[in-house]
Amino acid sequence: MLIIMSDLHNNNGILTYLSDINERLKSLELRIADLEARNSPQINDKMAVFLTVPDSIRKSLFAVSKLNSCTADEVSEITGRHRSIENKYLNELYRAGWLERERKGKKIYYSLSKKIESKSNEHWSAVEEVENKLDRLLG
Numbered sequence: 001m002l003i004i005m006s007d008l009h010n011n012n013g014i015l016t017y018l019s020d021i022n023e024r025l026k027s028l029e030l031r032i033a034d035l036e037a038r039n040s041p042q043i044n045d046k047m048a049v050f051l052t053v054p055d056s057i058r059k060s061l062f063a064v065s066k067l068n069s070c071t072a073d074e075v076s077e078i079t080g081r082h083r084s085i086e087n088k089y090l091n092e093l094y095r096a097g098w099l100e101r102e103r104k105g106k107k108i109y110y111s112l113s114k115k116i117e118s119k120s121n122e123h124w125s126a127v128e129e130v131e132n133k134l135d136r137l138l139g
Contacts, residue, residue, distance in 0.1 A: 053098065060089040061098060062131060069102075069111040 053061055063078040064070060072087040079086060090110050093099040099110045 057089040069109045071107050
């Protein structure tokens with residue numbers, strides 16, 4: 001009888017301890033979510049939204065916006081980078097939702113995402129705005 005009582009006491013102590021740990025984890029998760037929300041605020045500036053695209057692939061996005069529908073070969077002619085690198089960057093942009101792709105025969109054509117464009121033209125007007133400013137600056 002003493003062994004059973006001590007086991008129940010230990011189990012209650014363990015359950016209480018586990019419950020306490022669970023409550024602390026929930027509290028930490030809420031605090032982390034709050035910190036993450038503060039560190040990545042909503043961006044309302046359309047130019048800033050466009051600038052969230054990494055530098056390495058922004059040049060490819062500009063090229064696609066100029067060509068409307070194009071292959072990695074065509075983008076590489078504009079950017080001056082190798083086709084295989086452009087293919088990698090275009091696929092990254094596709095996975096991120098910035099581009100759509102369509103296979104026509106053996107070639108894959110990339111274009112600006114209609115899904116994002118229909119949600120908000122701000123992304124693409126930002127592309128045009130940046131292109132226009134660069135053209136004015138660079139001549």
